[in-house]
Amino acid sequence: MTSNNFRKLSFVLMLSSSLCNNVFAQGKKGDPIEQRVNDLMSKMTLQEKIGQLNQFTSDRTSTGPISANSNKLKDIEAGKVGSMLNVRGSKDTRMVQEAAMRSRLKIPLLFGLDVIHGYRVTFPIPLAEAASWDLDAIEFASRVAGREAAAAGIHWTFAPMVDISRDARWGRVMEGAGEDTYLGSMIAKARVRGFQGKGLGELDAVMACVKHFAAYGAAVAGRDYNTVDMSERHLWEVYLPPFKAALDAGAATFMNSFNDLNGIPATANTYLQRDILKGKWGFKGFVVSDWGSVREMVPHGFAKDNEEAAKYAIKGGSDMDMESYAYVNFLEKLVKNKEVSEDLINDAVRRILTKKFEMGLFDDPYRFSDEKREKKELNSAANKKVALEVAQKSIVLLKNQNQVLPLSKDVKSIALVGPLAKSAEDMKGFWSVVWDNDHLVSLHEGLETKQGKKTQINYAKGCNINDDDKSGFADAVEVARKSDVVVVAVGEAFDMSGEAKSRANIHLPGVQEELIKELKKSGKPVVVLIMAGRPLIFNWTADNADAIMYTWWLGSEAGHAMANVLFGDYNPSGKLPMTFPRSEGQLPIYYNYNNTGRPVINENNIHYRSAYIDSPNSPKYAFGYGLSYTNFAYSNLTLSSKSLNQDGSITVKFTLKNDGKYAGEEVVQLYLRDKVASLVRPVKELKDFTKILLKPGESKEVTFVINKEKLSFYNKNLDWVAEPGDFDLMIGTSSDNIKLKDTFQLLD
Numbered sequence: 001m002t003s004n005n006f007r008k009l010s011f012v013l014m015l016s017s018s019l020c021n022n023v024f025a026q027g028k029k030g031d032p033i034e035q036r037v038n039d040l041m042s043k044m045t046l047q048e049k050i051g052q053l054n055q056f057t058s059d060r061t062s063t064g065p066i067s068a069n070s071n072k073l074k075d076i077e078a079g080k081v082g083s084m085l086n087v088r089g090s091k092d093t094r095m096v097q098e099a100a101m102r103s104r105l106k107i108p109l110l111f112g113l114d115v116i117h118g119y120r121v122t123f124p125i126p127l128a129e130a131a132s133w134d135l136d137a138i139e140f141a142s143r144v145a146g147r148e149a150a151a152a153g154i155h156w157t158f159a160p161m162v163d164i165s166r167d168a169r170w171g172r173v174m175e176g177a178g179e180d181t182y183l184g185s186m187i188a189k190a191r192v193r194g195f196q197g198k199g200l201g202e203l204d205a206v207m208a209c210v211k212h213f214a215a216y217g218a219a220v221a222g223r224d225y226n227t228v229d230m231s232e233r234h235l236w237e238v239y240l241p242p243f244k245a246a247l248d249a250g251a252a253t254f255m256n257s258f259n260d261l262n263g264i265p266a267t268a269n270t271y272l273q274r275d276i277l278k279g280k281w282g283f284k285g286f287v288v289s290d291w292g293s294v295r296e297m298v299p300h301g302f303a304k305d306n307e308e309a310a311k312y313a314i315k316g317g318s319d320m321d322m323e324s325y326a327y328v329n330f331l332e333k334l335v336k337n338k339e340v341s342e343d344l345i346n347d348a349v350r351r352i353l354t355k356k357f358e359m360g361l362f363d364d365p366y367r368f369s370d371e372k373r374e375k376k377e378l379n380s381a382a383n384k385k386v387a388l389e390v391a392q393k394s395i396v397l398l399k400n401q402n403q404v405l406p407l408s409k410d411v412k413s414i415a416l417v418g419p420l421a422k423s424a425e426d427m428k429g430f431w432s433v434v435w436d437n438d439h440l441v442s443l444h445e446g447l448e449t450k451q452g453k454k455t456q457i458n459y460a461k462g463c464n465i466n467d468d469d470k471s472g473f474a475d476a477v478e479v480a481r482k483s484d485v486v487v488v489a490v491g492e493a494f495d496m497s498g499e500a501k502s503r504a505n506i507h508l509p510g511v512q513e514e515l516i517k518e519l520k521k522s523g524k525p526v527v528v529l530i531m532a533g534r535p536l537i538f539n540w541t542a543d544n545a546d547a548i549m550y551t552w553w554l555g556s557e558a559g560h561a562m563a564n565v566l567f568g569d570y571n572p573s574g575k576l577p578m579t580f581p582r583s584e585g586q587l588p589i590y591y592n593y594n595n596t597g598r599p600v601i602n603e604n605n606i607h608y609r610s611a612y613i614d615s616p617n618s619p620k621y622a623f624g625y626g627l628s629y630t631n632f633a634y635s636n637l638t639l640s641s642k643s644l645n646q647d648g649s650i651t652v653k654f655t656l657k658n659d660g661k662y663a664g665e666e667v668v669q670l671y672l673r674d675k676v677a678s679l680v681r682p683v684k685e686l687k688d689f690t691k692i693l694l695k696p697g698e699s700k701e702v703t704f705v706i707n708k709e710k711l712s713f714y715n716k717n718l719d720w721v722a723e724p725g726d727f728d729l730m731i732g733t734s735s736d737n738i739k740l741k742d743t744f745q746l747l748d
């Protein structure tokens, strides 16, 4: 046989063997996934298995997804990488996936990205969306985000973040659903449903990733990455339910958290990841570590080096290592030294491969990387329309003295003042995916678009966001004097809340409040819009401005949403998902506190009460608070019975009427209180809510159903129980404004 023929034959043999490997290794399309996983795993070397547990980031700083001098492409070709994060776009994901297809077994990569509140169209930050209390809107926003991400080659979003937090010093409150476990659980479900759509394998579905498991939002003093120390019961009662809700909604993956919990870093926390998540809850997906959290067990003082960290993490239930290089560098040695059982590796690999099969990536590794689809789906008018609707619903009207809002469309002139008035960039908020700002609409643009030539907009910046320069005050006061109304846009820059953005002082930054004081002297009505990623403190403004709207960071359509609310084309309907403190000294502050033995009966009785001598106990604005341009009347409360037994229920009905002259949506809130129990119980807990649209003069009967589930809590043995006894029932327009009350009994 000539050498040439031999070469040809060997090429054919190599080709057929690799194809055979490929086809044989991955089983046939339509075979049961478990069988295909087993087939594939039977072909994999230990190193290839460990490769699946390794996730690298793209080098975002480089022009392409991976800088030319990095070894990452070679590692991918060598089967040492199971997933990449921060590679985005059909073109780049295809190019990097091609490297995986050059590996021996051609196992496709998973592409993950932080699509937290939108991919190309940016939605309001999650805390703002939570303020809408509109679960359909929140689900739809996540659906659009998931669709856009999937069209851009992304398989997996690192969202929803479901960390409950009661401390606005923590910058990541912007990323969650606020302080309440029930609201947070409902929103967690909505977001998972939105991202995963009709289910994994659909071309417009991305895997959700519930994070950060667990209790990351309870970091001491609101300092990011800080210690978390709490009773197991508190963990189960407040912080775990949103994770379970997300799991029940079908979440494909979880991400652990940077914090230690009661002395054990979450990344190695067997109790969290194996006993609870994979054991009690039966989670079949996989857990990815947070960025570098495996190797961070060394500075935590929990592992002596990255090798030991790898051992503790894999034993603790962390299946994939994000950017620690711990698994890829040490697991093979740990298995060979019998310090880590290969069974643990196999379990993690099985979980990850199963998701890759479910996503259809073995049948077509490039199915998400389609440039034509990407061009059609991203930033479409339909997607922007959804963003506008969600943004409008997220705005919270905090004050509207003498009905200064909505503004008349015949208003002759507006003084538009403040460091955020013309800002488009800050509208994207933290965790925005896109780097350019061309798609973001500022308040100024929104007002210009809406009022065009009808209204003269006199602009002055007035001051910067966060310094002590008052040189712009005079111009601002000047434009105020010559205008009919003053609209002031103040707050935080988009990167003043978010990861690693804890603040010890959460007042309006810089000299912004002093600017408002100067503008108030003009004698014109002053309408203040506060754009921020967290609750801020602005007591003078709260007491002296004529109107205040909390607009958070509203994303792509921010300016249009704010303009629509200012002029009444949308009647504000948002309610606060977090309590707003009067001072940092009140933090952590939340509505569902325990009564204590010396409760505050009223702010004036100063004797021996669980309160401060230098501040009211009450917050500046309560959880669930938000005004409307119309009024809602609550009446005719009825209970189907004054008692229920363990498997019974009580149907609660009442009438809600729109008593005002604007159509509007009201978020009616059901709070319950367990009066006496084996553990002290909160003075009230949100147990249901619904958002209702009513025309002027329209009434509607609202129904809630109370059952044992709504009365249950974790007792001292961590049993989920409903104890017989008396309960208060409260229906409110906010947690501190109860409109209807009654009591009922749970019988044995």
Ligand code: GLC
Binding pocket: 085, 114, 158, 211, 290, 291, 499
């Ligand atoms: C970050 C965040 C996490 C994010 C991950 C990937 O540090 O803590 O929420 O998903 O790294 O960017």
